[in-house]
Amino acid sequence: MALFVAKRLVALVLTLLVASFLIYGSLYLAPGDPATQLAGGRATPEVLEQIRERYQLDEPFLTRYWDWLTNVLQGDLGQSFVYRQDVSSLLAPRVGNTVFLVLYAALLILGVGVTLGLASALRRRVGSVVTAATAIGMATPAFVAAIVLITVFAVNLGWFPVFGAGTGFLGRLWHLTLPAVALAFAWVAYVTQITKASVREELSREHVETARSRGIPPRLIVRRHVFRNALIPITTVAGLTVAGLIAGAVVVEQAFGISGLGSFLVQAASQKDFAVVQAIALLLVATFVIANAIVDLLNGLLDPRLRLTGSG
């Protein structure tokens, strides 16, 4: 187990390093002078000089990358030249909303998705309805779910606010319910489908037949012999879900006018505020990579066999 964890950690650090290198290096792929790029396209010569100094653009590339990386690790994410402010101080007030939204959606996905999946695998009549619903659910982009929810629940029924993130825990809960549902929508369908397939497959296994023939109560069979084995594909999908939620949060925050990392990323991208884009992209990608590593570790805990073979 220790070796398994160590291998995963090394892979994790390597992936993070390469990803950060790509995000940093992408700046130099863009046409034109990186200083102009960083300045957001409308810079006076003094500002350009300031940027060259701050980013040490005259130093070799690798030196600059290393400086940037060490700064990032110390919490210094650079400076936005559109806002003339530290990026970290711009991100701080926005992180909360995004984290709240993503966690809220993740809870919905796991709760509703796994329950529906189990129900449809165990009861055939529920099954066919759920199959049709998941096909449509999986094809519904978050922004389409968002406008349907806004039309029905915010405008026509007036139960929820149309936009904003609210303050305090309850205010947030109320404001972010529709966004979280919109964000979770397609993934609930996906998790339902995976859970259903995986539980069905376990149900037809020999050890389950044996347990049934020995008269073990169905409830116990499902809990002890089916569910635990069926969890492995489900946790794997949970890793994919995190990627989807991170990308989806960008869209949903925009749709509901929530001030979060995602909507700020879109704003920064259209303003060419590259320091901000870089910082947020790095944060999101790092979150995704770490979440996937955690999923790998969880799978290793659930299924000891993976610790031996699953090094990939």
Added chain:
Amino acid sequence: MAGEVALSGAGARAGSRRRRRDWVMVACATFIVVIVAVALLAPWIAPHDPNQVDIVASHEAPSASHPLGTDALGRDLLSRLIWGARLSLLGPALIVVIATVVGTTIAILAAWMGGWFDGVTSRVLDILFAFPGLIFAILAVALFGPGLVAPVIALSIAYLPYDARVLRSVALRERNLPYIQACYVEGLPTSAITTRHLLPNILPFVFVQATLSFGYALVDLAAVSYLGLGVAPPTPEWGLMVANGQASILAGYPEESLYAGLLIVLTVVSFNLLGDRLATRFSVRAQ
């Protein structure tokens, strides 16, 4: 992203289903043919110019002249949806073609050469997996400016690893089959074996993978337009129409957003279900 799962789990529920006519598949294929025809024939079948503004006719109810009504600027909704099909389908088609061609090439090379080449490409693909497609596309827009080109290229790269990974395992399995080994023993050159024997036999899987990717590419690209980072208004495009119509929802006119959203969902459902069914059929034949 569901491609891998669909392919690996597909063989399970095949069997007796195969002989019966599959109405879901027929419906999906028909819808796709119709929507593609509509996109191609847009100039001839659209009742109005999609960009013809008529402020007086703002938010008109459906009528003989405007079968689906008009948007906030009095433009004919049906015509905008019809014209919108063009860019909404062209973008994902480009993404899928680029990702599939490059992905298949990488997959065959990796499966055939093995060794360090396989190892290096697998690592590179693993790292590409770390970038959610949409984030990659936004990064590209920040660098190269909004439009169709930057997001399409970015999403093609983001979709590469999914295609390459699935097809590599298919090619690897095929490579060890007797007929390929026979070609090898006969002394055929590698290029001939891979292009004339290996490629045609994995082509069904390539096709399935492309069909499945199409829906996701459409969703991602429409999201880029929705965020205002893709094609610029007043270009008719479904994702852009959803965003554009959102302001009217508060005024009680959700039609523009809902129609465009519905078309996106129907198109994606059709491609996903068709891809799933094809995957089942091909994997049955392969067994």
